Amino acid sequence: MSETNDLGNSIEQRRGLIFVFMAGVLWSTVGLGIRLIDEATVWQILLYRSISLSLFLATVIYLRSRGNLFKVVKAAGLPGCIAGLALVGAYSGGIYGIQSTSVANAMLLFASAPFMAAILGWIFLREKVRKATWIAILFAILGIGIMVQDKTQGGAALLGNLAALGSAFGFAVFTVALRWGRSGDMLPAVFLSGIFAIFITSSICLFSGLPFQISVNDTSISMGMGVFQVGAGLVLYTLGSKTLPAAELTLLSLAEVLLGPLWVYLFLNEVATLNTLFGGLVLLLAIAGNAISGARRKPPPITSP
Numbered sequence: 001m002s003e004t005n006d007l008g009n010s011i012e013q014r015r016g017l018i019f020v021f022m023a024g025v026l027w028s029t030v031g032l033g034i035r036l037i038d039e040a041t042v043w044q045i046l047l048y049r050s051i052s053l054s055l056f057l058a059t060v061i062y063l064r065s066r067g068n069l070f071k072v073v074k075a076a077g078l079p080g081c082i083a084g085l086a087l088v089g090a091y092s093g094g095i096y097g098i099q100s101t102s103v104a105n106a107m108l109l110f111a112s113a114p115f116m117a118a119i120l121g122w123i124f125l126r127e128k129v130r131k132a133t134w135i136a137i138l139f140a141i142l143g144i145g146i147m148v149q150d151k152t153q154g155g156a157a158l159l160g161n162l163a164a165l166g167s168a169f170g171f172a173v174f175t176v177a178l179r180w181g182r183s184g185d186m187l188p189a190v191f192l193s194g195i196f197a198i199f200i201t202s203s204i205c206l207f208s209g210l211p212f213q214i215s216v217n218d219t220s221i222s223m224g225m226g227v228f229q230v231g232a233g234l235v236l237y238t239l240g241s242k243t244l245p246a247a248e249l250t251l252l253s254l255a256e257v258l259l260g261p262l263w264v265y266l267f268l269n270e271v272a273t274l275n276t277l278f279g280g281l282v283l284l285l286a287i288a289g290n291a292i293s294g295a296r297r298k299p300p301p302i303t304s305p
Contacts, residue, residue, distance in 0.1 A: 012243045017252070019240025024255035026233035031103030032263040033225045034095060035270070040218040042095045044210060047201040048219055049091075052226030054194035060235055061187055076188040079181025083174045084192030088200055090170025091193070093163040100160025104261035104272035105147060108280035109164035111257045111287060114250065115140050116172035125180060136290035139282055146279030190234055194226075250291035254284060 037045060062069045073080070097106040115137045121127035148161045178189060205212060214222075241249055257280075264270040272280075 016240035016243035017248070019236045020244060020249060020252045021255055023233040023237035023240065024252055025259060026229055026236070027256040028107075028259035029229050029263060030094070030225065031098050031107060031260045032267060033221055033229060034098045035103065035264055035268055036221055037218050038215055040214045040222065041210060042092055042099065043201045043204045043208075044212075044214050044218070045095055045222045046088075046091055046197055047205065047212075048214070048222035049226040049230070050194040050197035050201065052223035053231050054191060054198065054226075056227045056231040057187055057191040057194065057234075060231075061191060064187075073188045073191060076183065076192065077181060079177045079183065080189045080192055083177035083181075083189035084196050086170045086173035086177060087190060087193035088170075088197045090167045090174065091197060093165075093167030093170060097160045097164030097167055100163065101157050102261075102272055102276060103264045103270060104280065105161065105276045106164040106167075107257050107260035108147060108276065108283055109144065109161060110168050110171070111254070111283060112140055112144060112165065113168040113171040113175070114287065114290075116169055117175040120172055120176045121179060124176060127179075130294060132293040133290050136286040136293075139286035139289075143279045143282030143284075143286060146282060147276050149275055149279075185238065186234060187238060190230075251288060254287065257284065 034045070040048075058069060061072055065072045076083075094106070094110065097109070115133075118127075118129050118133055118137065122129045144165070148158070174189065178184070178186065183189070202212075204210070244252075261270075261272055
C-alpha cells in the first residue's frame with residue numbers, strides 16, 4: 001500500500017513540476033508580447049489584457065466553484081481587494097518597465113519581489129526572516145545596484161528600472177496581502193485585479209484623451225496575453241504548486257526570469273548589457289541560495305502571475 005502511495009505522490013509531483021515550469025514559460029513571454037505591440041500605451045495594453053484576463057478567470061472560477069463565482073470572490077475579502085489593487089500597480093510598472101528598458105533588465109528586477117515580500121512580511125505580519133534570507137537580500141541589493149548603475153545617465157531607462165522595481169514591490173504587496181488573509185488561492189485576487197484594472201485604465205484613457213480603439217495587432221496581442229500569458233500560467237501554477245515544496249517552487253520560478261530575455265533575443269535580437277548580465281547573475285544566485293537554504297520551510301511562497 002505504501003509503495004502505491006509513493007508512486008502516486010511521485011506522479012503528482014512530476015505533474016506539478018511540469019505544470020509550474022509551463023506556468024513560468026508562459027509568464028516569460030510577457031517581454032516578447034510587449035515588444036510586439038506597435039503603438040498602444042501602458043494603459044491601453046493593460047485595459048485589453050485585463051478584459052480578457054477577467055473573462056478567462058471568471059470562467060475558470062465559475063467551473064471550479066460549481067457556479068459560486070460571486071461567493072468565492074466575496075470570500076477573498078479586504079485582503080483580496082488589497083492584493084488585487086497591488087497587482088494593478090505591478091502590471092502597470094511591469095509593462096512600462098519593459099517598454100522603457102531591456103527585457104532582461106526588467107525581468108531580473110521583477111525577480112526581487114520575494115525579498116521585498118520577506119521584508120514586508122517581517123514589518124506587517126511579524127514573520128520571522130532567517131539570517132540566510134537577510135544575507136540573500138544584501139546580495140540581491142548588490143545585484144540590483146550593478147544592474148541599474150549604467151542606466152543612471154538615461155532618463156527613460158532609469159524610469160524603466162524604477163517602474164520594474166515598483167512592479168516587484170506590487171507583487172510583494174500582493175503576496176503579503178494573501179498571507180494576511182491566509183489564502184493560498186490566487187485566482188480570486190487576480191480576477192479582482194482584472195476588474196479593478198478595467199475601471200482604472202478606462203478612467204485614465206478617458207480623462208487623458210487616449211482612444212479606446214487600438215490596432216487589431218495591439219488588441220490581439222494584449223488580449224492574448226491576458227488569456228495565455230497571465231491567465232493560463234496562473235491556472236497551471238495553482239494546480240502544480242500544491243504538490244511541490246517551497247524551494248522547488250522558487251527555483252522553478254527562475255525559468256520565467258531566464259527565458260524572458262531568451263525569447264526577445266531569439267525573435268528580436270535584443271541583447272542585454274554586461275551590467276545587466278553580471279548584476280542579474282548575482283541576484284539569481286541570491287534567490288537560488290535562499291531557496292536551497294530554506295528547502296524545508298512551509299508554506300510555499302506565492303510568486304508573481
